[in-house]
Amino acid sequence: MSQDKSQNVQQFPPFNDKNEEAPDIGGGLPVIEYWAKHTISPEGPKLWKTLLHHSACLSCSWGTGGQKGGFTNEDGEKLQRCMKSVEAISAEIKPGIKQQFFEQQSITELQKLTSMEADRLGRLSFPMILRAGKSHYERISWSEIYQIAEAGFRKTPERVASYSSGRSSNEAAFLLQLMMRSLGSNNLADCSDLCHAPSTYGLQQMFGTKTSIVSLESLNEADCVVLSGANSAYNHPRLMNELIKLRERGGKIIVINPIMEIGLVKFGSPAFPIKSLIPGSDIASLYLQLIPGSDSVLFTGIQKALIETGNIKTEFLQAYTEGWEAVVENARSISWETITEICGVSQAEIEAAAAIISNASCVVFGWAMGITQHQNGVDNVYSIGNTALMSGNIGREGAGVMPVRGHSNVQGFGSMGVTSQKIKKGLQEALERLLGRSLSTVKGYDTRSLIEAADEHKVDTLICLGGNLYGANPDSTQAKRALGNIETIIYLATKPNLGHFHGLAKQNTIVIPVLNRFENPHKTTVESGNNFVRLNDEGKTHLKNADLIPEVEFLTELAHRIHGEYPVDWRQLRDTKFIRKLIAQTVPGYEKIGTIDETKEEFTIGGRIINTPHFPTENGKAKMFVTLLPQLTLPDRKAFGASEQTQGIVVALITARSYAQHNTVVYQIEDKYRGMPHRNCILMNRIDLEKAGLKEHQRVTVKGNAGKLENVEIIHGAVRPGAALMFYPEVNVIFNAQVDKRAGTPAYKRVPVFVYAN
Template sequence: MEVEKIRKVSFTGPIMPDGGSFGSPKVYAAGIPAVKVALEHALKEMGLKRSVLTLSKLNQQEGIDCPGCAWPDPEKRSPLGEFCENGVKAIAEEATNQRVDPAFFEKYSVEEMASWSDYQIGKSGRITHPMVLRPGSLHYQAISWAEAFDLIAEELHGLDHPDEAVFYTSGRSSNEAAFLYGLFIRAFGTNNMPDCSNMCHESSGVALTETLGIGKGSVTLEDMYLADVVMILGQNPGTNHPRMLSALEKCKGNGGKIISINPLKEAGLVRFKNPQEIIGMIGQGTGLTDLYLQVKINQDVALLKLILKKLYHKELQESGIFDWEFIQEKTQGVEAFLEDLKRYSSEELLRSCGLDEEQVDEAVEIIAAGKKLIICWAMGLTQHKNGVDNIQECVNLLLLKGSIGKPGAGTCPVRGHSNVQGDRTVGITHHVSPRLNAAYQRVFNFIPPTKVGLDVVHAIQAMHEKKAKIFVALGGNFLSAASDTHYTGAALQNCRLTVQISTKLNRSHLVTGKTALILPSLGRTEQDLEGGAKRYITVENSMGRVHRSQGRLQPASDQLKSEPAIIATMAKAYFKDTGSIDWEALGEDYDLIREKIAQVFGGFEDYSERSAGAGFDLPNNSREADFSSLPGGKAHFTRCQLPNHQLTNAKYLLMSIRSHDQFNTTIYGLNDRYRGVKMERRVLFMNPQDVAEEGLKKMDVVDLISKYDGQIRKAENFLIFPYDIPQGNLAAYFPETNVLVPIHHFADKSHTPISKSIEVDILPKPNSQ
């Protein structure tokens, strides 16, 4: 009997520093350097002709929607280019001239490729053909589309129960693809639909749904211009969504004030040099933040409670600080909330957040004077055990100010991937909604499953325990994005089959089940033709507007299929000629998909027609200050708890962050220009006093250790970089630090991993000190 070969693949790639250097952090974002770096990336990856063709249409009406962040486009688009530096990097990554073809896979084994860095893997290029990795083999081989779909269908039919399959969704997929994917999964018989939102903004969705009746933000882009005060918490827009800086610049120009709350002082929140204006190119640019509060990691609730207590005291003295008419007409629970606020000691809250009282008092004065308040946040609030409470404390402040449902005010969770919000809107959710199930039954004549499905962390656990046996991913780099890398890698290897619908090579293609498939799809930049006619897809931006995206480039290979076509053909292969759904028609006709979306979900009437031009806004009860769907018919105040960071098992609290040269797990380069890091990713940002007390110095090498549930996890070989960060706090890049995040520790209610508050110790290497 032949013994199956065991693939010895690295779950993380190299763990040695690249030997970079550290300089001084920048004091502004964008400007000439951003233009220079963007053009260098575009020309290197795409060449001049393709660069002009893509960038001239990027984020223009009915052009190419940027596959990077979900920040909305203004009504009036800039003729100089409606994009940012990192948007260009995202486009350049997808539209690269590099190719990963069958000869590439014949040359390189999965073991060898897994030894490469994530940067090297990603730079390999676009995948051109469907590929299969057979049991025991170390090399992918080409496979026909028909054979690939037959293999998937056979494996799915071989399961004992549909719940033994897991179907993951990345936020870059279109509304059409996500809807078809969710339809297939439900028709197959499971709600196992983990998606990237589980790892990032799930806490926002839970918090906002409970308090305001909708899991989305309430503001529009125009509201950002009109705000009296914008509070930005746990967010680095200069890197993660740079076009937000233009909106903040307009807010400042209209007299608005900006309060930034973040452990690290980020250049993009300090000053912005708009590359589309003379003052941004040769002048000093615009100072953005009026007050920068470098709160300790995950002490935002402590800070907000202190601000709320001081505002309440001020209200009792002066009145007019709170909007009592709004509170009485639109909210419930304010008495219990204010009574609960009295339980907290101002002195203890101040110690917890690690700020000077004068700074807090200044914040109170700014907020008290403003009538229109917007609060923006990102993963710095959501990826904690108390992530839901973090957001709900923000909602409490907005409700007291009456800053929901009026121009220039409201909630603004800033989403990452370009359509992560749209995926959820059109049905990608592991939760069960009787109303949604009834709509599927009415429109498609089948009974959807009623058992709650698996989210990301519980899907990983199920695969690790061999309860889930097939894993299908619509985009993304699941292994590198998820927590507890070694646990997740072992979970994927336990599967009988793993399927990746992808555009580019990533580490999840190398750490696989016994059999693995790569199904190469069209990217946003590429023409999608059916019968010679050009098709378009639609997406939903971070503020709830749906609009078109249409590629312009020739596809990287004639073997590529669109995501809707892949999903429809996969469903057709599984169901054959049974069932009531015409999968073939749906895969060919995107207008038909949009027609079905409109029949299932409200707000999509005349979908195809209304998606033209600037698109259309979906209904948003919070934007209208209509809370009638909530219990009691009003918005809810919440009594939030302080985080419990006693650090009984460790000395430091670590947060994972992005480099300026990455988007999620995609590594564009090895520089973090704004923070002063050059050609390095294994970096530990550490308070200078902590560095001295540890007997360390700049560039010393240390390991990071986390201890949870009796298990020790280690991230090796990080270079010390003394940095302006609160004492007792550390920061380092993901995915390198994901190995430290315990799979069984996540946010209450939302199950989002605790990637921004990991308890760790530092272990100096022998050659340090």
């Protein structure tokens, strides 16, 4: 195990002044304590039963479990289950919420709950409705639900919409889009619109594919990983095992992140209990703490350094790419002064990164929402792809581009056609054959445009398959108002969330309790971010006397009532094996799903992993794009209505999850690893505090362009000066984010705010 600091390019990351509460390593013993607490608690037996069930992990899209068992990944490696997974299961095995609870708690009371309190109420266990003018949710019969839902979806196609999260199965996703497209609606908003849509868009433009082109097996061949804008130490913990192994075999890791995330410096992994868990393993060889939003410029700097040292693969570019000359010329012509001023990283550090890349044999470029959630998110993705191509790190084993996705089946939803964006030609043609007509050409609503349209009274009916549309959107005030203009909203969920209490429809808000991934009466499948499809076995719910429904059953019945037997016998599809047959016939690369019931053979989707420099683009070449310099000037304090006398500072706020949170679901109040004791904190650099005359633990107001949060506690931490961090979804109330025009994703990672003394 490489514990030798001399192997690291820096002794420490540049802005490493963390607070005293933050630990010296990520992961480590707290992970084991958490496991122990939960697995030997009264819920322990249920938890173990679920962990051992043959179904995929509910949480992140790195993916584990399935037919190989709960602790095994696609390469057969054992001990592959993290704390995040336990957090997710623990929430799902809670008791059902009693009817009496909703009879007693008015909607006003429910709206006072925090995200964590809402989640801890337990499992939804009966269908309920909040009718216009009523103060309480009440139980509703299934016949009335179908009556309201059917009437709602008989409106004109442009006025109905869906929203979904990656919690559900491929089968439910396929049904949802088929039902909507059979109506003639492309309004298939999805949570990925808010996170990795720039990856999907950018990769399609460059490589003709929308997902990672690297398999887990291939990652094991890499000797360098460049990890940008991803806090994998919490959000994809098992990726850390891969990074530890890479360092162990002498490889190097470049981390690019404005915040020093302690787990990306040193991580103690329970998968290596002796050598890693307590001492921690070195992760970053080089940590670049750039100005938020400047990633494309930093990567242009890396390209420039590669050019200047004669380390670009010109023959490779000539043979396998197009547009490369302009990209090379762009990097050559931008001055080092411009690059370093915009990204805030020194020329020496950038050159060190380029040297690591050029000295490595096989480099994988991974990223997450720190790259995509910017106004120039697509350019950020292009700049990574350009760097990978210029250094010849595409189209062979051990190298490539690897967006690291969020929710466990978020990628599967895209593959099944749940998107408002243009779908792949093969899928479109197959769906058109099935429908016997062309798909609607009316542009569908993505998540942001759905909220905008609802705000303009253009949406009548909305079905939400999981997720928290209200909580995930910026400008919570607008989201609430917009959802309030929709006549009928139907939420399908396993547990309550704030969306069910704040995202209320004008007439009828219906909450339908559904079975989760390990409880369904039929098998289902999910797709990991590494393009691996897992099969989930049937299961049973622990809830007694509950009135739950499989999502597939609800969708097939609703579709049957709307469409009859067009274009399929919907009721037959209640048995999910028939959906898998349809998927095999319609979704390119998914052919093997047609026989998975018999073979139980989980598989990597055909055509996704690219290990030769031939790309599924029209001419077989990768396309390179010049990226523009982003405008990253922060507004003056006057833009926030503040006078010169007000003690405060304008910073670029990064909105992020805590180390105890999955998307909008909060599991614990405290963020141990950043030393943030509660949710209403702002993490700032000491230099900024001194500049503004503010002090640690002082209570301040944080103001954005749509509102403010008061009584926010300042915590000093290892974030670069000029940037700060707060937690979403709570902070979403203060800003109305700019969006990347090509992908529709809001700039959650660079929100100008004014922080001032109360």
